[in-house]
């Protein structure tokens with residue numbers, strides 16, 4: 237690593253650089269970010285937007301003694317570069333390589349690994365309280381939170397607490413680039429933009445600043461003047477009404493201005509908000525000009541043009557198209573996104589029915605209970621979120637939707653192993669959590685055709701909530717049924733009178749089961765494959781089918797504990813069927829980041845892996861079966 241960045245092994249090296257050297261450092265950082273994200277994909281837009289901000293944070297504060305908490309963590313690449321990890325960007329988000337989020341295992345400068353938004357201020361509140369109790373009054377907690385994450389309810393719960401504790405040394409840097417993926421919504425967004433002073437005295441400020449140069453005391457006085465004018469022109473921020481000191485807005489790309497504001501905030505020795513105005517994708521024109529999301533999280537792309545490598549037809553496309561079609565038939569269908577209109581495929585529905593789409597911000601809990609309200613009002617809401625983010629809205633789904641038997645359909649994209657976004661992004665919890673929700677039905681399509689079929693069935697349910705889920709990536713090859721067993725699709729019937737194994741493939745694991753069945757057959761282990769389609773409630777015909785087999789194997793792309801495998805065991809027990817059940821799924825662990833396919837291979841959720849495990853299971857049950865090849 238050459239240049240100034242090559243000399244940066246930690247924040248102390250950033251502090252040692254002169255102000256004149258910082259633009260060169262920023263340029264080198266941007267070049268490395270674009271190169272790494274072009275090669276591996278990644279959160280390029282968010283990180284290009286916090287280059288100067290992060291440099292200023294590490295020049296003013298003393299990480300890790302002053303912990304820096306990155307809300308959501310997707311914008312911590314620059315922080316990683318300035319804390320000695322530039323070399324790791326040669327394997328960004330790859331197995332065994334640098335995580336795309338803060339990682340305690342990587343550095344003492346990293347604290348929060350959870351990529352779920354709107355948590356940073358609560359961590360900061362707790363950390364600052366701990367420092368106070370321990371008498372470590374010289375430590376400041378810095379929390380960097382985006383305008384999008386600030387629309388999450390937890391952030392306001394934390395702000396309420398922090399504002400009430402005047403001696404908590406917390407510096408909250410609001411990284412306001414005006415966007416989540418899309419432009420940030422709601423009253424907060426318009427309030428933040430009202431705090432952006434209008435150009436007239438911004439320009440005046442620039443003019444005078446140019447005259448006085450960067451003489452801090454004069455510059456500060458000028459800021460005070462601007463603030464005074466702003467107080468008159470734009471009613472002061474709600475933050476100050478909350479009791480929080482507010483500094484800003486500051487040009488987040490003016491490193492010296494950011495340093496001045498952060499020093500002022502640090503020296504205040506109490507809770508302060510520094511409002512930084514930044515641009516997502518700054519410095520790379522394909523990102524700056526990318527209307528949809530300013531290169532929020534592109535896959536690999538051509539560095540010269542910004543053209544992303546084609547993703548092919550993904551599950552989300554099938555859902556997006558079918559929901560538009562259904563929306564034409566059903567005027568009561570409305571859709572809700574939590575700041576992820578395009579990633580969940582709701583953008584097409586929004587274009588077709590602009591009056592029937594709601595973007596509630598990063599506010600999944602509100603999304604579910606607002607959906608309950610819409611359902612009480614006679615609509616049928618479809619709430620589309622990534623599977624892992626539903627965790628946050630479990631109580632709302634349980635007590636605001638299901639308790640009232642309301643017709644809300646929840647669509648979980650990125651269900652199962654997502655992989656390179658790390659442990660908190662895997663959609664491995666929903667099939668377990670939702671088992672306990674009375675009256676809630678869950679369908680898991682195995683391919684695009686079944687997604688269309690099951691979505692239609694789900695939105696036709698009017699006496700309770702329904703849930704569908706599918707994984708990240710290309711939609712699975714179609715597998716047609718050869719028979720029907722109750723509501724279930726039989727995909728493979730061995731034709732033997734006493735087949736050995738009943739393979740229950742949940743959703744796209746059906747294809748994996750079909751591959752395994754061929755391998756098992758080759759070893760003389762006759763296998764039936766069924767796709768339950770609806771996994772909650774399970775079809776009681778499954779118990780009858782089980783009776784004619786030696787072993788039942790349930791395969792699902794979810795954590796094993798408390799999921800469909802356990803539900804099948806319970807079904808068989810309740811039916812007095814004592815055929816043994818094996819469940820194959822994601823180990824109940826926090827998985828290290830790697831590509832989805834790599835992880836599925838590692839945990840045995842492939843045709844070969846499954847065949848090997850089932851062969852061993854059968855051999856234990858009936859030793860005369862041939863040993864695994």
Ligand SMILES: Cc1ncc(C[n+]2csc(CCOP(=O)(O)OP(=O)(O)O)c2C)c(N)n1
Nearest residue numbers: 282351352353382383384385415416575625
């Ligand atoms: C609870 C939760 N919901 C949704 C997401 C998906 N997500 C990741 S980043 C992001 C937008 C964040 O916007 P902002 O906080 O403004 O940060 P920026 O990307 O603009 O820097 C969203 C919606 C998430 N990580 N967590």
Ligand SMILES: CC(=O)[C@@H](O)[C@H](O)COP(=O)(O)O
Nearest residue numbers: 308310351533579650657708
């Ligand atoms: C940080 C975050 O939660 C999102 O940006 C997520 O990383 C996007 O995931 P996909 O790339 O699967 O849409």
Ligand SMILES: [Mg+2]
Nearest residue numbers: 382383384415
């Ligand atoms: Mg933002």
